Amino acid sequence: MHVTFPPFESLTAVRLHNMKFINYLFALILALLFGSCSLFRSEMATPKREGKIPKFSEEQILLGELTPLRTCFDVNYYDLQIEVHPEDQTLKGTVFIHAIATANFDTLQIDLHPNFEITSLEDVHSNKALSFDRKHRAVFVQTSHKKGDEFILKVKYNGAPEEAKKAPWKGGFVWKEDTEGKPWIGVACESDGASLWWPLKDHTADEPDSVRMTYTVPKGLIGVGNGVLENTLENKETTSYTWFVSYPINTYNITVYVGDFTLVQDSYKGLGGDELTLNYYVLKQHAKKAEKHFKQTHHILKVYERIFGLYPWYKDGFKMIESPYAGMEHQSAIAYGNGYSKGGLFTTDYIILHETAHEWWGNSITVKDLADVWIQEGFATYSESVYYEQMLGEQYYDISLRRIRPSIENKYPVVGVEGRRWFHFRKHSDVYVKGAWILHTLREQLNDDTLFFDIISSFYDQYKYSLVDSQDFIDVVNAKTGKDFTWFFKVYLTQHQSPHLEYEISKTGELTYRWTNVPASFDKLKVKFNAQGEEIILTPSTTEQRMQIKEYTPTGSYRFLKQSLYSVN
CATH class of the missing domain: 1.10.390.10 (Neutral Protease Domain 2)
Structure with a gap:
């Protein structure tokens, strides 16, 4: 941020x-x-x-x-399957939480904003519905496991996420329209936590080793997430985009963008000799401007690699997505909303400069x-x-x-x-x-x-x-x-x-x-x-x-x- x-x-x-x-x-x-x-x-x-x-x-x-209800398990993988409904500004989703017990327990805590209804919560291995109680964002799930047990929670939920008062500083969803009147959507939640919009163990001390995200959006729009695009599925009235992050990721960095985007592609030859894919998802009318403006990314990556070490996410690539708010360092999927400005210090776009630095400081190294x-x-x-x-x-x-x-x-x-x-x-x-x-x-x-x-x-x-x-x-x-x-x-x-x-x-x-x-x-x-x-x-x-x-x-x-x-x- x-x-x-x-x-x-x-x-x-x-x-x-x-x-x-x-x-x-x-x-x-x-x-x-x-x-x-x-x-x-x-x-x-x-x-x-x-x-x-x-x-x-x-x-x-x-x-x-970090109470015993949270330290008793360690999450290693999330699978998000979320429908984004711009017409009424709601979400409907299923999230699979893959974890291992680090202690014996009969209750654990996950988190989800009370704006959302939990329609079902079950243990996948036993196919058993689980009881739970809620207080504010905390969801206390009654489920017993011994230390070392691997388990999967399946959470179905729906509702209207908090709308950001001032993204990215005051977090939540941003629902806007582009100049053509088409939905243009993003989310930022560093300060407030990812439980603003999906169920998880919402603490920076527990990063999953990998994440899969499937975002289903109205046909004609693109749903962009972190990492690599694995699959695109055309449905009758919607399209589902599946993204995969192959590295550890702090959960407030897991994100979604929805818009009438076009893809501007580029590549960068890293100092380690590997080729890094640079993908820019921008509003269609800004494609030519973006292609020229984002060239400075090459210089920024080169300096940071020379000083700090190689870019951390070569397998997941580097993306910037034009966002309806100023910017945010979402891992391998940076939010860019600075209007292709050359008015920064020494004509460098400070959003690109600052948020790219976060790939090292904040994303790879996280507090x-x-x-x-x-x-x-x-x-x-x-x-x-x-x-x-x-x-x-x-x-x-x-x-x-x-x-x-x-x-x-x-x-x-x-x-x-x-x-x-x-x-x-x-x-x-x-x-x-x-x-x-x-x-x-x-x-x-x-x-x-x-x-x-x-x-x-x-x-x-x-x-x-x-x-x-x-x-x-x-x-x-x-x-x-x-x-x-x-x-x-x-x-x-x-x-x-x-x-x-x-x-x-x-x-x-x-x-x-x-x-x-x-x-x-x-x-x-x-x-x-x-x-x-x-x-x-x-x-x-x-x-x-x-x-x-x-x-x-x-x-x-x-x-x-x-x-x-x-x-x-």
Whole structure:
């Protein structure tokens, strides 16, 4: 999922500590133009009021917690057979849930929005109807199994799915018509969960190994899903399209698009030597425009493969589908709704750039709990800057980071609340922007690009096709550097306050400086100070430190520099 940011020109003022007015004004102008990439400038300072953690509803708790009713079984395969009815905006379907018992149990929980009626629920092996109770989205199924048992649940259901209030951020179905008056439909549910529209074990900690989706739609329309198109069946008044995903997939990425699409085909020669199929399902009137516009995908894939590793889904291909909302990183079937815009940063379409990055960060590597969603959104946002750096040069990397920095709010810790399915981008965008800047700040502290990108690619290689949390990334950083960076991540991930550097210069040229808003252990972060052109590396602590500026001149320039290997000062 993507987020939009204000323009670079909206940088806010910096707060300094006890400086003469002339130095204050000079430093203020510099801060507006070349702010700190280590987050100590005051536009990232602690806000007046800390963000308030909401009181979670019973539904959020039931959906977010991994109780024994959910951990007692592991789903390895879903088979979705769903009819989409645009005329009354309803769904009717049958879903087969293939699972294995990980403990003895007599009740388990699956999930489905209460908008839907469950018309039957049975155990396939015994052909026995199962009793169940419902509370909010939770469906408590009475069925007994011993640890190691393999079983299949068959769920028939129908109803009207929630309509998205603002897709993809506020999830649900989007029912629109194209310019020809034909149905144009999509769904997005990262923050809200796939149980908005089909029955499943709705928790990011359980990914199926594969999925088959059959979407039946009115004749004349195409139903597109993830993965590879296996079969098309023409019925009397409808057409059924069967898609298959051969890799693990997080369930909020399982999707459907319905429209009067035409297929624009392309291919990409991967860095590993394999050919990757590129299929673009677009509204017919946009076919020529799409063919030209989507050529930038080649460059994006090449940069990401070079930096992170090979594209994860070669067997399933790469698709973009024109969607009736802005965009979403549905695995191997990205939603594209940016109107073929060239108005992004440096004329690159940021929807393609950001959502493609998610194929690595969010789709291949997925967080166990959305509390750690910065690994998905922060890494994807940072990937955009890396792309600009690789394609256009170092200064564009800097510009792209400075552009998004004013969006950092520091109202909440970057790592959120576990067990509540709380994707708090709704309250602020720090999981995107501060997440990206944490990676940039780490890169600066290492001052070794070879090491930094080895950390990133090694993290990806070690955990691709699997689930992670923040500690997994910290462990890779510590192992690769041979140092303990817990102090760094504890501040940037788990407290909402930004590190703030207070400093002053006396009339005689004595520089006094210290950190605030950090624990005493935060005494390893290096910052750069420019004294009339001489660059000095300082390591502040929470205790005041002093140094005498050599050959001090009252009218000289003295300032803390932008923390960047690629200085624009």
